Amino acid sequence: MRPDVAFKIRVAVESEIPALRELIELSVRTLQKDDYTQQQIEGALGHALGLDTQLVLDGTYFVAEPVGGEPMIVGCGGWSYRKTLFGSDHGPHRESALLDPAVDAAKIRAIFVHPEWARRGLGSFILQHCESAAQLAGFRRLEMGSTLTGVPLYTLRGYRECGRVDVPLPNGAVLPVVRMAKTL
Secondary structure: OOOOOOEEEEEOOHHHHHHHHHHHHHHHHHHOOOOOOHHHHHHHEOOOEOOOHHHHHHOOEEEEEEOOOOOOOOEEEEEEOEOOOOOOOOOOOOOOOEOOOOOOOEEEEEEEEOHHHOOOOHHHHHHHHHHHHHHHOOOOEEEEEEOOOOHHHHHHOOOEEEEEEEEEOOOOOEEEEEEEEEEO
16 A cells, blocks of 8 residues: 555445445446456446345445545455355346355455546555454455456465356456455
8 A cells, every 4th residue: 555545444334335336437448448348347347246135235335545635446345254256236147045154255346446546555455454454344254256456466365266157247347356365
């Protein structure tokens, strides 16, 4: 993280859902264009990639803002105590059943950074906050469905690849997603 920029993190609220969707779309279109085709990106937005509003309602989705100046959301991400591994409200394989911290892994979900604020440690900052929150809730293991773009960051943060999933998209494209896991 750049020493001249500090960030704060807080729980996202329902009124921010439109702004979060806008941030996620901009982040995907800009930061993931080197890892996915335009067809994959268009098919994935609002499906495999996007906001799961259940996380906002559960209070497990967060926004990051720079300290000082006007408030603005520059990153977002969360964790979940539900079975859904990845995806938006309209994504595949949605399972709202609750996880048991004694036997299940919490899910790290939907970490996105505004392109103008990328490469400043913000993704790591959000990830660390989510990991700590899941640990406070009693979870000792974490898993996620990572984009190809996120794999280098998550690998540096101690996650290991444990499989790959090819997600069929509504437009006929297929999105490769990497399953990753970590023990706290």
